[in-house]
Amino acid sequence: MELQASEIAAVKDEDASFHCQNSDGEIVHKIAQLLLPGLAAACVDNTTGDPFKTPASVAVGLRKEMVDYLNARSETFVAEFVVPDDSEPDSIQEIPEDPAEIVSIIMDDFAASKRSLLGRLSSWLLSESREDKIDDFVQEMEAKGLWMIDRREAISEPLLRNVDFKNAYTCSMKFPTEEELDEHKQRCGFRPASCTNDGCKTKFCAIHSEKHDEVCPFKVLPCEQKCEQRIVRREMDRHCITVCPMRLVNCPFYQIGCHSTFPLRTLENHCSEFIHSHLLYVLQVVHKDEASIDELKERVQLMEKAELLEELSQARDVRSLALAVKEHAARIRTLEEKIDKVSLT
Template sequence: MDPPVSDLDKIDDQKEKGPSFHCDLYDTELVHKISQTFLPGLATACVDNTTGDIFRSPGSVAADIRKEMIDYLTHRSETFVAEHIVLQGGDSDSSEASHHPLDVVSDFIDDFATSKRNLFSRVSGWLLSERREDNVDDFAQEMEISGFWLTDHRERLAQTLLKNVDFKNAFHCEMKFRTGEELGEHGLSCGYRTMDCENEGCNAVFCARQMESHDSVCPFKIVPCEQSCDESGIMRREMDRHCITVCPMKLVNCAFRAVGCLSDVQYLQGSFSG
């Protein structure tokens, strides 16, 4: 027979397990991209649901279809792992379908929009018409301008969907800690902490792990001339103009081209060729 568990043992056991503090940081850029797919998807569902109906317009059904869409996406994301991983025997690579969260959520949205098509949309040539595309774009823009579905609300939904479908933990942090202090310390170094670009003029926001990749292409970063002139403070987005127009190392026609020389020379050298 096991010895009785004392109250002190219970307290020690609770301390050992402790409360679980989860890091809820994520790839901010990916969340933004996912949130950007919601309005076009909702617009598609609303337009296809009311096409040919003289009594209803996309705007008249938008609120109800948005609620249905949120519930649908949430439910699909919650069952995604069970449907596509567990039922495949745990082999996450057995399916050819992309498991990237943006692709997964985009597929969910397409499935939802397809389910909302009315009979006219299904049996007519509406789905392939240019007018349909224009109507979808116009309605999506109308909702954006009117603030029908605010950006922060869409991004909160995107965060939930990302964490539900990102079973490989490739785009959000799943680390857990025993105390809030430990979580706070982790937040200062977590690869998913939000950062702003430090290059003047750039408004990009990204997670820390993407800092180097962004910095390598940031159009506002000050870099040396690609043609190795003495100019060292050139904004990357101005590089092409600099190299073609004012750079002393740009290539120009030889001064003797008129008498047969077809070579290109650097502008600085050409200026002394005479």
Template structure:
């Protein structure tokens, strides 16, 4: 994207800027890699003689050529007054990544083999995992280098951006004028000026990046006198900021005031007597509570003693009752033996004829 391009123009302006929005080009380059992986996987699904890697080289060239030719044909037909592609052209200029995805979807669909068309396979987890794994393989092997993909994406972008929203169409009659322009072009690559930030982007995104840059130094959100990096703001406000709201140290005893951390000493000094009253009231309530608990404890101990005494009395009564019953049982046993003896005596006398 940074090469100076020389083209022959009827107006003598032979040097064209052609710088593009770097963020859009980068996004389109990522879509190209995913499109290549998807087409390679879908065209070899279930084929024991081919793998995605074996077709990737030819697929890459075919994909790039298809996309460039398809985008140029679309523009040429629109300019020549042929088919109505107004909706597509609007999408191409305003949403180039979505437009590119649509083109790639058409290319991938034409490459799917029979098994890839099986119902449910296109949305299956297995297929998506294969595509993801192959993308990682392509990246690790630097199969389609990022700068080459971005060059391809840039070529497509320049052909479809008829309204010049995402690339610079400026032309100049000398190389020096072109170089001077590129130092000011809104699509030139710039680095973030915030200390610690390594981000680079097109100049037209300076304000957008500055609004979210984590290294941007900002005034404290709680209006203390300090300036803090955006990425440290939450921690600052929640911990060390002198304007952080805190509760009074005597909150638990009755003072429910909340105030900035920096006025803690002033608050405690101004409300010294009130805080002492809170403590006195708490002490009084505590003493009354202790006395009440002592009384309750005494009652519990007394009740426990009575229960133990009652239990002892009950045990004694049961013992006496048991002994009385045992005595009665023994007497009955003795009476029974006497009766048995008498019965045996009578039986003996009856047998001897005395009766």
């Protein structure tokens, strides 16, 4: 059949155009992951009730059929949704926006067309046994390398382009020369990209660079608790909980009365600042009911006069401070005796 002049012009224009073929690799991979379970479902349903066939025996043939079916249906799927049903001229079905969902619908249609008579007439399609057999066959195909992920991704890319009716996941740009196309590919939002964080091997299209950077486990970040260190994101929680000098800790004298909480790095300052109250808490434990609170406060004042507070503030727990107090008891007694003599004179 001869082409009309307008059609010839369109063909020439199409031949002269250079199309950018970049697409969202994440969605391509998502579709590719659906293909194996889709094929497994078709193979299991097709051989149900047939003692002479197994899913593995029909897999290769059905795989080719399914790929051809997916390619053909994906090219017309959007139009099928837009064109009203003959019985309801005013009704237009809503098209799923997720390309993977569209491909899944097409695969379900293919599997339905391949079901055996027994499968059509029984409740087999709803049984747990069917799902188990599909899962088992998926694992069998993966173990045997029947349909590797790279080959499935090669099939998935044109499927994505066919069903991406909003061009949300594929680049639709065309250029009159190859040079212009090459220049565009350097800045295309759908161009392949890799994470630049040391240790991360994730690949994605450039449009998702910022999204990946926000969650990349290998990105080096300032400590969330504002210490001077920079930590890899995946180590941040461990750092903040175990080794960060800014992690919050309870006062080592918490159990005997000081209920302060502060960053670990300020422990020394806290112990120095609150040595009076820490000493009082320890003396209450050591002397129990032997002395009144006023007498214990006087004992703290004596320690201060004996210039013991700075030394005692080095203690970092109840036991060490109590031992230090006992070790310096003689010096305190000497000071008490001096005070008594002064008061007598």
